[in-house]
Amino acid sequence: MEEDEGDYEILIKLVILGDVSVGKSNFLFRFVDGQFNPVHVATVGFDFKSRICEIQNLKKKVKFQIWDTAGQEKYMSINKNLFQRVQGIILMYDISKEDSFLNLDKWLQNIKENSNECPLILIGNKSDLIKERKISKEQGENFAKKNNIIFLEASAKNGFNVEKSFLKLGEIICNKNENALDKMNKTEYVISKNTTLIKNKKNKDKKNCC
């Protein structure tokens, strides 16, 4: 169904960050399409998806416009360009890969240097991998507490906490500055074929979106 400007009240732009293969694309795939791909198809550059849903606590219809980034280091400069354009960040690690957890400090530093201060949620993904777990829930909680950020474990595979993560972050963003959001968020972005960002005020070029 074609969406128009009247279908939602607030547009929230988010970006998902984290090491290679932590599950960023599948997390988004689960949230927007309700699906999961067991094969790792590495994101090249970045991708983009959106979904409208209601944040019930606020009784607001929100359109989430979400950038899915590539975890590979060589794409970091593209990621940095996106940092400035979003109101919220999902930072992800894989509970079965210690490196992805140890690299969180590096990600936070990068975010601090390149983004406007915006709400961030930390996600320990792949919570379904019970036997392969290397990072305990407590370690995730402690890291989040130390850095003053909210934290959830989740699974893109079985859907655990996926919806909750987006809605929670959306709620925090709305509560932070509702008036400013209403004014500034009427401009959307689409991705052209050469992956440059184009302002798309009237939402007409949706077919160009990934």
Ligand code: GTP
């Ligand atoms: P890059 O784009 O290369 O940075 O990777 P990514 O972070 O987007 O990871 P992607 O979503 O492609 O997932 C990587 C692999 O992990 C795939 O084989 C997925 O099926 C798997 N995966 C993702 N999320 C989960 C999860 O919650 N549980 C399990 N068991 N596997 C997952």
Ligand code: MG
């Ligand atoms: Mg990906």
